[in-house]
Amino acid sequence: MQPSKGDLSFSEDAVIQSVCDDVSLFTISALDVKEALVKAGVGCGILYIKFNDDNERILCRFTMSGLKAAGEFCKIVNYYVRTKSVEIPEKVEQQVCEKCGRPLVEGIQECLFCYNKLSVIKRALFFLKPYKKKIIIAEVFLMVSSVLYLLVPLFNRYLIDNHLRPRVGTWEQVLLLVGGMLAARVVGEIIFIVNARIFNKATIQYANDLRVGAYEKVQLLSMNSLAKRTPGDLIRRIMEDTTTIRDFLTDGGRWAVEQIITFFIVIVILLFTDVKLTLLVFLPVPIVMFALSRFWKIIQIRYERQWRKNSKCQSILHDIIKGIRTVKAFGNEEIEIQKFSHATKELAQVSSDNEALWSRLFPLLTFFTGIGEFLVLYFGGKAIMQGELSLGVLVQFTMYIGYVYGPLRWLVSFPRWLADAMTSMVKVFEILDEEPDIAEVDVPTNTPISGGVRFEGVSFGYKSYEPVLKSIDLDIKQGEMIGIVGRSGVGKSTLINLVMRLYDPNMGSVYINDTNIRDMSPKHLHENIGVVFQDTFLFAGTIFDNIAYAKPGATLEEVIAAAKTANAHDFIMQTSDGYNTIIGESGHSISGGERQRLSIARAIIKNPDILILDEATSSLDVETEASIQDSLNRIIKGRTTIAIAHRLSTLRNADRLVVLDEGKVAEVGTHKELLMQKGIYYKLVMAQRQSSKLAEAGQA
Structure with missing residues (x-):
């Protein structure tokens, strides 16, 4: 059925x-x-x-x-x-590969099984273009070095057949030939060292360019794009995958050239020496090549799986270390140890399976590769005993067999190496190729920003099927202070994210000074907006550097003025080195209230036209909050301010309050007007007052 x-x-x-x-x-x-x-x-x-x-x-x-x-x-x-307008997109984004039907890895639009391998390698090589001259010089040195190495077996054959075997040579002639072999080897080694230094320097610079390019692209990606990937995944792509590509090109690329050159020179020499023995040398090659073609897909799939397990481990490790205070505060060390242990066991199992497969495959292929050597020794020895071949020729063949089978053995291990490198290439190029959701127009309209903000029919959801904001129409006048209130999860922070254009609306538009912010340069927009986030983040460095971060090149006087406005100057001067005091990553060496005051100072130092306060005083005690509120009341005069506050009392002096409910604007008015309406805002205020009374009663 x-x-x-x-x-x-x-x-x-x-x-x-x-x-x-x-x-x-x-x-x-x-x-x-x-x-x-x-x-x-x-x-x-x-x-x-x-x-x-x-x-x-x-x-x-x-x-x-x-x-x-x-x-x-x-x-x-x-x-x-x-x-009342029908907009049907031509094509919905595919979640499976159109060719093979396999599901795409989350956050990657390229199928790791169907991509064009040759084009990926060509693109990786294209990034070497700035270092083309150095690479060519290095390869010429490598070719000369290889040719010098190949002279040794010829000297050896001539020495045996013409001087040792007939015993007609003098010790001076023997010494000359041995010296020639030694000179060829020494000069070859010197040239090889020079080649390695030139090649390594070029590829190190290449890896740096690739790493910086990937990092620059990450900086340009929208928050929506970044949210699809874990920090550990991004760090691995920028640091480890670029290093893997560099190692592959340094070792794989350079050795590939040497092995190919050596291989073909030796073939020519052997064919001119003895065609039958040469055919015996290459007898096992078809078997090896057939086996490699059969195992390539298996190896590729296995190493892609290993990459994902490794990336998962790094993501877990990054999150645990970053949130170590929370882990310890809840006593969940054992849980996190088990989580990481489970992830590493999965990685170890996949890695072990891959190594087990390779440990069986590699010796088998290597054995078949070396069968020709035994055939040459048998048939060559038989020909010597029958007087059809000289001993020197056989010795030359056995020495050159190493130069023939060396590339073949290298070719056997190459798929494993290539699979790992190709996975890294796809991951890095996927970052480089991703088009930012927040795209900058070719000719931005960077009109002066004076503060007026308008939402017209704005709907947005971090997932299209789960809208957070629905049909928002809101006009914020220049110099007006607007308070955004509502229950948790109604979209308050999302609304200000759209003003900063960290995301673009799914529908509708946001305007500043009657200019659609999509038509503005993101840099111009962010230079004129100051923001204090609910989750304050400080960089590892000095207090001065953290405040001046919003205004590169700020003077000490400007930093001090901003700190005083944020009521941070006094506690800064009590630290060991004042404004030169080093604070650790995320500012964990200072209190939450001090971190928030530094964050406020950082926001106001550039004198922004629009000020956004997302729970700017949530970590402060009542006394400190009142002090900072006085400072904020001074700095918001004359500039448009959008504020979100947990304590609704801090917004009572706002020009207007906007109440969000179920993703829509439910109420708009002043503190008094909304209380008189006895709607959603009234219930929120009453609930907060009741909570405060219960807290005071509990303390009593």
């Missing part, structure tokens, strides 16, 4: 239609729809709609592989509900 095939579509006539086995199940006019939604469960999800009368209807159920497609469907329907 064939399974039923269903299809859910949204037509250009704004009609939702479900068809199963070519039979229409239902049609719904989008004019009757209020909103399309997705609920993601465990192993499956539900796509449903809300009608204008608030009734709901399930449209379909789907496996988790269809989650993104369901989200895109909701996005299209909701766009129509708001604008």
Whole structure:
């Protein structure tokens, strides 16, 4: 029995239609729809709609592989509900490879099994272009060195056949020949050392360029793109994968040239010496090449899996070390040890399986590679005893066999090396090729920013099927202080993220001074916005450096003025070295309140036109908060300020309060006006007052 095939579509006539086995199940006019939604469960999800009368209807159920497609469907329907315009994208982003059907690795749009290997290698080599002259010089030295090495067997043959075997040579002639062999070897070694130094210097610079390029691209990626990857994954790509590529080109590339040159020179020499013995030398080659072609896919898949396990370990390690205070505070050291231990065991198992496979494969291929040597010794020895071949020729063959089988043995191990390097290349180039979500226009409109901010029909969700903000219309006037309030998770921080253009709206636009911020340069926008985040972050360095971070080149007087405004100057002067005091990473060597005051000083030092305060006083005691609030009241005059505060009392002097509820603007007004309405804001204030009374009673 064939399974039923269903299809859910949204037509250009704004009609939702479900068809199963070519039979229409239902049609719904989008004019009757209020909103399309997705609920993601465990192993499956539900796509449903809300009608204008608030009734709901399930449209379909789907496996988790269809989650993104369901989200895109909701996005299209909701766009129509708001604008009455049908916008259907030509192609939905694929989550599986179109060629092989395998699922794509999360955060990577390139299939690791179907990509063009040759084009990836060509691109890696293209980055060597600035060092082309050095590489060519190094390779010429390598070629000369290889040719000098190849002279030794010829000297050896001539010595045996013409001077030792007939015993007609003098000791002076023997000494001359031995000296010639020694000179060829010494000069070859010297040239090889020079080649290695030139080549290594060029490839080190190459790896640095690749690393810096990847880091620059990471800086340009949007928060949405960065959220798809863990910090450990990004660190591995920038540092370890670039080093892997460099090692592959340094050792693999250089040795490949040497082995190929040596291989073909030796073939020519051997063919001119004895064709039959030469054919015996190459007899096992087809077997080895066939085996390599059969095992290549297996090796590639295994090393890609090993890469992912390694990346997972590094991500866990990064998170644990970064959050070590939280781990210790909750006494979860044993849990984290087990988590990391489990990840490393998985890595060890995959690595062990790969090594076990290689330990069986490599000796087998190496054995077949060396069969020709035994054939040459047998048939060559037989020819000597029959007087058909000289001893010197056989010795020359046995010496040159090493130069023939060396490249073949190197070729046997090359797939393992190549699989590891190719995985790293794909990972690095995937970062370099990713188009930033926050794209800068070719000719930005960098008009002076004086502070007016306007939201027009803004809807946004970190996942398209889970909107956080829905149809936000809000006009913030120049110089106005706006307080954003609401329950946790309603989108307060998301709203200010859109103002800073850390994300772009899924629908609608944000304007500053009547200019769409998409038309502005992100650099120009960020230079005119000061922000204090809820989670303060300080860099490892001096207090001076952390405050001046927002204004490179700031003078000491400017830093001190900003610190005084943020009420941070007094505690700074009590530290061991004042403004030159070193604070550790994330500022863990100072208190939370001190970190927040430094963060406020950093935000106001550049005198921004727009000031954003995301829980700017959440870590401060009441007395310090009151002191800083006085400072903030002074600096917000004349500039547009958007503030989010946990303590609603700190926003009572705002020009307007915007209350968010279920992702929408529910109420707008002053503190007094909203209290009189006795709506959502009133309930929030009453709940907070009740909590304060209970806390005071508990302390009493």
